[in-house]
Amino acid sequence: MQVKSNIWFEVDGRVVLSRWRIRLLQAIEQTGSISKAADLMDVPYRRAWEKIHESEVRLGFKLVETQVGGVGGGGARLTAACIDLIQKYDTIVKGLGAVLLQRFEDTFDT
Amino acid sequence: MQVKSNIWFEVDGRVVLSRWRIRLLQAIEQTGSISKAADLMDVPYRRAWEKIHESEVRLGFKLVETQVGGVGGGGARLTAACIDLIQKYDTIVKGLGAVLLQRFEDTFDT
DNA sequence: AATCGCTATGATTATAACACATAACGAGTG
DNA sequence: CACTCGTTATGTGTTATAATCATAGCGATT
Numbered sequence: 001m002q003v004k005s006n007i008w009f010e011v012d013g014r015v016v017l018s019r020w021r022i023r024l025l026q027a028i029e030q031t032g033s034i035s036k037a038a039d040l041m042d043v044p045y046r047r048a049w050e051k052i053h054e055s056e057v058r059l060g061f062k063l064v065e066t067q068v069g070g071v072g073g074g075g076a077r078l079t080a081a082c083i084d085l086i087q088k089y090d091t092i093v094k095g096l097g098a099v100l101l102q103r104f105e106d107t108f109d110t
Numbered sequence: 111m112q113v114k115s116n117i118w119f120e121v122d123g124r125v126v127l128s129r130w131r132i133r134l135l136q137a138i139e140q141t142g143s144i145s146k147a148a149d150l151m152d153v154p155y156r157r158a159w160e161k162i163h164e165s166e167v168r169l170g171f172k173l174v175e176t177q178v179g180g181v182g183g184g185g186a187r188l189t190a191a192c193i194d195l196i197q198k199y200d201t202i203v204k205g206l207g208a209v210l211l212q213r214f215e216d217t218f219d220t
Numbered sequence: 221a222a223t224c225g226c227t228a229t230g231a232t233t234a235t236a237a238c239a240c241a242t243a244a245c246g247a248g249t250g
Numbered sequence: 251c252a253c254t255c256g257t258t259a260t261g262t263g264t265t266a267t268a269a270t271c272a273t274a275g276c277g278a279t280t
Contacts, residue, residue, distance in 0.1 A: 003202065005117045007210065024229030035226055044270060066227060071275030092213045100117065103202045116279060145257055154239065179245030183256025
C-alpha cells in the first residue's frame with residue numbers, strides 16, 4: 001500500500017492547473033512545441049492541446065504562445081503569466097510530498 | 111482561484127481509500143447501513159456498495175461486516191481493521207489542508 | 221511554388237459513471 | 251408457519267465523459 005496525493009487549482013470549480021498540467025507545460029518549455037511535449041507525456045496531441053486550451057479559457061489569459069506554420073512547422077512557448085503560475089504552484093507544493101510520505105511511513109511503521 | 115487537494119491510498123496502482131470513501135465509511139458507521147449511508151452521500155446504493163467492495167477486494171480484507179435479512183432488513187458495520195485504517199488516514203491527513211491553504215494565501219497575497 | 225512539421229479542430233470510438241430493476245435474506249409479527 | 255419489511259447483493263441497459271483517430275490549414279524557408 002502506498003500514499004498518493006494531488007494538488008490543483010480551480011476556477012469556478014473547474015481545474016485550471018494540476019500536477020499533470022504543470023508537467024505538460026514544463027515539457028512544452030523544454031521542447032518548444034505542444035506536439036513534442038505530448039509525445040514526452042505519452043498522450044495524443046489532441047489531449048494536450050485541449051487541456052491547455054481549457055485552462056486558458058477558464059483562467060482568462062493565455063498560458064502558451066503558439067505559432068502555426070513557418071520554420072519547423074511552428075511551435076509554442078510559455079507566456080510570462082504561465083511561468084509565474086508554475087513558479088507559484090511549485091512554491092506551494094514544495095516539500096508537502098515529503099511531509100506526507102514521512103507521515104505515512106511513521107503511521108504504518110514501514 | 112482556489113487550491114484543492116486530495117490524498118488517497120493505493121494498492122497495485124488502484125485506489126483503496128480516498129477522502130470520499132472515508133466519508134462513505136463514516137456514514138455507514140453513523141447510520142448502520144450502506145443504504146442509508148448512500149442516501150446521506152447522495153449517491154445510488156449501487157455505487158456505494160461497489161466502491162466498498164472494490165476496496166475490500168484490493169486490500170484483501172473486509173472493511174464492512176454486513177447482515178442481510180433480519181430485523182430492519184439487515185445492516186452494516188465497520189470492521190476493526192476498517193476503523194484502524196480510517197484512523198491512520200486521519201492521522202496522516204490532519205493539518206495538511208491548513209498548511210496548504212496558508213501557503214496558497216501567502217503566495218497569492220490574498 | 222513546394223516542403224515540412226506543427227497547430228487547431230472535427231469525427232469517431234472506447235471507457236466509465238449512472239440509473240433502473242430485482243432476487244434473496246431472515247428476525248420479528250400475528 | 252406464512253407474511254412483512256428494509257436491506258444486501260448483483261444484473262442490465264443507458265447516458266455522459268474521456269481518449270483516440272483523422273485531417274485541414276498555416277507560413278518561414280528553400
